[in-house]
Amino acid sequence: MSAALRGSFVPLVTPFDEDLKVDYETYARLVDRQVAGGSHGVVVTGTSGEPSSLTVSERAELIRVAVQASAGRLPVVAATGSQSLAETVELTRQAEAAGADAVLVVTPYYSVPPQRGLVAYFTAVGQVTGLPLLIYHIPGRAAVTISADSVAAIAGRLPTLAGMKYAGRDLGYLTDLLVRMGRDFTVFVGLEELSLPMMAVGAHGLMNVAGNVLPGPVAALADAVNDGDLARARDLHFRLDRLNKAIFWDTNPIPVKYLLERTGVLAAARHRLPLMPAPPELRERLDQLLVELADLIPGAA
Numbered sequence: 186m187s188a189a190l191r192g193s194f195v196p197l198v199t200p201f202d203e204d205l206k207v208d209y210e211t212y213a214r215l216v217d218r219q220v221a222g223g224s225h226g227v228v229v230t231g232t233s234g235e236p237s238s239l240t241v242s243e244r245a246e247l248i249r250v251a252v253q254a255s256a257g258r259l260p261v262v263a264a265t266g267s268q269s270l271a272e273t274v275e276l277t278r279q280a281e282a283a284g285a286d287a288v289l290v291v292t293p294y295y296s297v298p299p300q301r302g303l304v305a306y307f308t309a310v311g312q313v314t315g316l317p318l319l320i321y322h323i324p325g326r327a328a329v330t331i332s333a334d335s336v337a338a339i340a341g342r343l344p345t346l347a348g349m350k351y352a353g354r355d356l357g358y359l360t361d362l363l364v365r366m367g368r369d370f371t372v373f374v375g376l377e378e379l380s381l382p383m384m385a386v387g388a389h390g391l392m393n394v395a396g397n398v399l400p401g402p403v404a405a406l407a408d409a410v411n412d413g414d415l416a417r418a419r420d421l422h423f424r425l426d427r428l429n430k431a432i433f434w435d436t437n438p439i440p441v442k443y444l445l446e447r448t449g450v451l452a453a454a455r456h457r458l459p460l461m462p463a464p465p466e467l468r469e470r471l472d473q474l475l476v477e478l479a480d481l482i483p484g485a486a
Contacts, residue, residue, distance in 0.1 A: 189260050190287060190317065190347055190371050191389040191411065192225025193404040195396030196233040196264070198438050198445065199247065201455040207243050209250045211451070215397075216254035218450070222400025225390070225407070226260040227251060228289060232326065232352075233394040233438040236264060238457035241272060245279040252284040266291035266321055270306060274313050281314045288314065289350060289392075291321035292329040300335045308342045317347035323375060324353050333358070333365040340366065350375045350392050356382060363387045377429035381422040384410040394441050395428055398448070398482060424481060431474050439463050443471055448482060 197215050200208040219227050229251045230236040230244045239247075248263045255261050263280035265288045267273045277288050290310055292303060311318045320339070324330050340346045351359060352375025363370060363386070372388040374380050377395045384391070384407065396403040402421055409418035434440050442454035443463040454462050463471065475482060 189226075190262075190319075191407075193391045193393070193396055193400070193407045194226035194228050194260070194262055194373060195219050195224050195400060195403070196228040196231030196392055196394055197251070198394075198397055198442055198451075199230065199234045199239065200451055201457065203453075203455075205455060205457055207239070207247065209246065212247060212250050213254035215450075216251050219396070219400050220255065220258045222396075223404045224259060224396060224400045225404060226262060226286075227255065228262045228264055228392055229285075231264040231289065231321075231392065232323065233397065233441065234264070235438065235457065235460065236267075238460065241276060244276055245283070248280050248285055249283040260286035262287045262289050262319065264289040264291070264321065265310075266293070268294050268296065270309060273310055277310055277314050277316075281316050285316060287317040287319060287347060289319045289321050291323060292327045292331055294327040294329060297329060300332055303329070303331050304335050304338045304342070307339045307346075311339075311343040311345050315345065318343065318345050319347055319371070319373070320349045321375075322349055322351050322353060326352075333362045336362060337365050347371055348373070348389075351383070351388070352376050354379065356386055359383055359386050359388065377432055378426065380406060380425075380429075381410065381418055384418070385415065393429075394432055394437055395425060397438075397441050397450075398428060398444050399425070402481070427474060427478060428482075431471065434470060435463060435467055436460060440467065440471060443468060444475070444482075447472070447475060 200211040202208045263285040265276035348371025350373040373390045373392040374383040406421040445451040446454040
């Protein structure tokens with residue numbers, strides 16, 4: 186396991202201006218904020234970055250902006266996966282050219298490929314780059330499950346396979362994966378409320394959208410588990426619980442973008458269709474959350 190691929194890697198939201206163009210200047214500031222907040226890395230155009238609403242050129246430019254803004258202060262993982270092999274390969278090549286430190290490739294969705302197709306797909310993507318490759322396993326969104334045996338088959342063909350982001354709820358799957366691949370196989374947790382349980386089982390880091398709002402406490406949770414301080418990790422787990430649940434009061438990243446607007450991180454919580462800003466009843470609920478968490482979230486009052 187690479188020592189650089191562990192800890193809290195925050196999947197950044199993508200800011201849009203009034204014309205719904207990507208706001209690259211604000212995006213660079215979001216990277217700076219993660220550096221200042223103690224995060225261990227950032228993820229560009231992961232699920233929270235609304236990649237399905239972005240063009241290939243916009244995604245590539247966001248990678249370049251993140252690499253430039255990070256200036257080597259923290260690693261940049263570029264999420265380059267798409268439903269199309271050709272598009273994924275193109276984005277992966279551009280990510281390497283831009284200076285990304287690793288790529289995160291989601292299981293190809295909608296087509297519902299067989300396991301042998303997944304093995305061939307990830308092998309084909311990994312062969313076009315020398316960067317470490319992380320499989321993004323998010324069965325709830327992609328409607329695709331990749332077996333531990335398939336991951337092992339990919340590893341046998343692809344020396345650069347570095348690990349997985351697992352955004353599922355099955356602790357048994359995580360155990361099976363680590364038994365099959367070895368406990369040094371890097372796994373990032375992708376579901377906020379399971380951060381502590383999955384890290385306690387053996388995951389090495391977090392890729393949680395909650396880090397957009399609270400980079401420091403999320404990074405501290407990852408550090409506490411990796412340092413063996415489960416008492417501190419448990420305390421952080423319960424302190425973050427209400428926020429972790431609120432993120433899914435609507436489709437991610439709708440709630441978190443509203444929270445970032447209310448706390449002054451974003452000028453406005455804008456989305457491209459088919460996503461939309463939070464409706465009044467959700468805004469009211471999130472406003473109450475900020476009151477309840479005023480001691481935890483800067484700018485909440």
